[in-house]
Amino acid sequence: MKKGFRQSMAWLHTWSGLVVGWVLFAVFVTGTASYYRAEISRWMQPELRREATVTPDALAQAADLAVAHLQANAAGARMWFVTLPTAERPLVELFWRTRPGTPPGHVLLDPRTGGPAELRATKGGDFFYRFHFELHLPPLWGRWIVGICAMIMLVALVSGVITHRRIFSDFFTLRRDKAAQRGWLDAHNVSGVLALPFHLMITYTGVVTLALMYMPWGVTAAYHGDQQAYFAETGQITQGRPPAGQPGTLAPVGPMVREAMARIPEPLERLTIINPRDANATVVAVFEEPHGLSHEHPQVAFAGTSGTVVEVLSGGLRPAAKTFTTMVGLHEAHFAGPALRVLFFLCGLMGCAMVGSGLVLWCVARLPKAGAPAGLGWRLVHGLNVGAIAGLPAGIAAYLLANRLLPLDLAGRAEREVWVFFGTWIVVAVAGSLPAPRRAWRGATALVAALFVAVVVADLATAQATWDDPAWFLGFDAALLALAAGFAVISHKVDRFAAPRRARAAAGGQAGEPQMGPA
Amino acid sequence: MALSPTLPGRAAVAGRVVLAAGGGYGIAALSTALLSLTLPMPRAEAVTTATLASFAIMIAIVVVAFAARSLARAALVIGGLAVVLGLALWLVAGAGPIGAAP
Numbered sequence: 095m096k097k098g099f100r101q102s103m104a105w106l107h108t109w110s111g112l113v114v115g116w117v118l119f120a121v122f123v124t125g126t127a128s129y130y131r132a133e134i135s136r137w138m139q140p141e142l143r144r145e146a147t148v149t150p151d152a153l154a155q156a157a158d159l160a161v162a163h164l165q166a167n168a169a170g171a172r173m174w175f176v177t178l179p180t181a182e183r184p185l186v187e188l189f190w191r192t193r194p195g196t197p198p199g200h201v202l203l204d205p206r207t208g209g210p211a212e213l214r215a216t217k218g219g220d221f222f223y224r225f226h227f228e229l230h231l232p233p234l235w236g237r238w239i240v241g242i243c244a245m246i247m248l249v250a251l252v253s254g255v256i257t258h259r260r261i262f263s264d265f266f267t268l269r270r271d272k273a274a275q276r277g278w279l280d281a282h283n284v285s286g287v288l289a290l291p292f293h294l295m296i297t298y299t300g301v302v303t304l305a306l307m308y309m310p311w312g313v314t315a316a317y318h319g320d321q322q323a324y325f326a327e328t329g330q331i332t333q334g335r336p337p338a339g340q341p342g343t344l345a346p347v348g349p350m351v352r353e354a355m356a357r358i359p360e361p362l363e364r365l366t367i368i369n370p371r372d373a374n375a376t377v378v379a380v381f382e383e384p385h386g387l388s389h390e391h392p393q394v395a396f397a398g399t400s401g402t403v404v405e406v407l408s409g410g411l412r413p414a415a416k417t418f419t420t421m422v423g424l425h426e427a428h429f430a431g432p433a434l435r436v437l438f439f440l441c442g443l444m445g446c447a448m449v450g451s452g453l454v455l456w457c458v459a460r461l462p463k464a465g466a467p468a469g470l471g472w473r474l475v476h477g478l479n480v481g482a483i484a485g486l487p488a489g490i491a492a493y494l495l496a497n498r499l500l501p502l503d504l505a506g507r508a509e510r511e512v513w514v515f516f517g518t519w520i521v522v523a524v525a526g527s528l529p530a531p532r533r534a535w536r537g538a539t540a541l542v543a544a545l546f547v548a549v550v551v552a553d554l555a556t557a558q559a560t561w562d563d564p565a566w567f568l569g570f571d572a573a574l575l576a577l578a579a580g581f582a583v584i585s586h587k588v589d590r591f592a593a594p595r596r597a598r599a600a601a602g603g604q605a606g607e608p609q610m611g612p613a
Numbered sequence: 614m615a616l617s618p619t620l621p622g623r624a625a626v627a628g629r630v631v632l633a634a635g636g637g638y639g640i641a642a643l644s645t646a647l648l649s650l651t652l653p654m655p656r657a658e659a660v661t662t663a664t665l666a667s668f669a670i671m672i673a674i675v676v677v678a679f680a681a682r683s684l685a686r687a688a689l690v691i692g693g694l695a696v697v698l699g700l701a702l703w704l705v706a707g708a709g710p711i712g713a714a715p
Binding site: 099102245248249253301305306312329414417418421 | 642646648649655672
């Protein structure tokens with residue numbers, strides 16, 4: 095690092111990007127998919143019938159049915175979570191937590207009958223959403239790993255920006271006809287620089303969504319570590335009501351639902367019922383976010399045994415709290431309508447391309463000289479690159495394929511879909527590390543394309559009869575075919591590409607760090 | 614320092630990685646606690662502001678750790694900053710453990 099600021103940052107960018115690149119790629123891909131989490135869930139449960147509207151009466155009735163089910167099946171739980179039906183998703187979803195460390199209970203009910211909903215079991219789009227920040231690991235482990243990787247990504251972004259001598263000309267530079275290394279460097283620059291505001295925003299706000307977990311020391315210093323007190327004081331949640339220790343009987347929630355809806359104009363989204371069998375039980379009605387960037391749910395809290403309103407939260411956050419909720423809102427993009435959502439999705443794809451091209455660039459810049467064997471490090475990075483960049487999309491396609499092909503009454507069906515996802519990913523990663531690099535890339539990307547086509551074929555063959563809106567399902571399938579076409583084009587390009595001999599030899603010769611700015 | 618095949622070279626890189634991670638997080642944590650107690654705004658606002666800023670502070674420290682001319686100089690700058698922040702926090706929060714302050 096005696097070489098000066100920019101060189102030390104180039105070094106930092108290369109190596110910090112490499113060590114977390116594979117995790118970041120997975121986080122970017124599943125996070126990008128999560129912009130369409132609700133759509134993926136809908137596609138994966140084609141039996142679901144949407145409704146024109148859900149009336150306040152229907153909501154109140156659904157809430158009563160939900161509480162009756164929880165009283166019968168989750169009496170010992172500390173917390174009940176009731177997601178109420180919407181026109182798009184006319185289902186009651188129940189979660190309950192008995193004690194920390196035990197898995198939460200979960201069931202989907204038909205809001206008209208109160209019985210279990212007649213749908214195929216699947217984790218749907220929620221699987222990608224949770225994988226995006228927990229990697230399917232125990233939550234604490236997954237969140238810390240993703241958080242650390244996100245911080246290193248920020249380091250890579252900042253050092254990458256410093257490394258650029260002429261960031262604006264890099265906007266417009268794509269030298270396809272030069273050496274392979276130049277082309278990959280430019281691809282990395284274009285995908286990184288063009289969407290740079292998005293990348294910085296999404297990474298920083300992503301860390302901010304779990305800020306209190308990663309950086310609890312402000313709350314430790316000022317609140318003795320009481321996060322609930324902190325959140326209540328910022329106005330993001332209603333004041334906590336500690337249990338009385340005396341048994342109590344929950345009042346009917348139907349009237350509370352009507353009362354809450356009379357006070358807040360937004361659609362009612364869910365109920366949280368805390369200490370449901372205690373004399374000091376609390377029912378909190380949580381509404382959808384009002385129009386705007388901020389992640390800020392209006393809430394009405396009721397004393398559970400009497401049904402009287404104890405607190406109404408609706409807007410009025412102070413500047414710092416508003417900044418915090420706006421950052422979370424920007425990350426989740428719930429505010430984005432269809433057109434803006436497409437833009438977010440495309441920016442997410444640019445993020446995938448930036449991480450992926452950076453990983454490939456590392457390998458291309460260090461191609462072994464003609465005839466020389468590749469070193470262990472090079473082969474390891476190459477194998478992980480194929481495993482991540484082609485293996486993960488293959489796993490996603492296989493997950494969707496399993497959703498259509500596994501028997502509907504299979505025991506543990508939702509978990510089997512997840513097994514198929516990881517099984518396919520592992521098989522592609524292992525098989526992709528065996529053949530020569532170009533054959534590996536060509537074969538793996540062709541396989542991904544074939545798998546996405548297979549998903550569409552399986553959908554048409556098995557689920558067409560259950561579609562409630564054929565145009566919508568055909569649109570989803572068309573998007574899958576577009577993905578397949580993208581991978582097919584990549585496979586074809588890999589097959590056809592021939593690097594100029596001289597350029598390739600030159601790239602092999604300077605196998606040190608890649609040159610970021612024009613030399 | 615493209616690839617530092619020598620042992621001292623590698624040790625220096627490892628030292629910077631440890632300094633960047635530990636020092637970066639440590640400075641960010643200390644400054645979050647200190648700003649939470651000292652920013653002239655309501656308590657909840659001070660905590661939120663300090664926590665939101667903490668990640669930018671950590672990134673800045675990481676850049677310092679890797680940009681400094683030598684590992685010793687980086688350790689001196691970051692260690693000195695940590696001592697100053699720690700002392701200030703000790704003065705603000707009182708002699709008791711963090712969190713015991715009113």
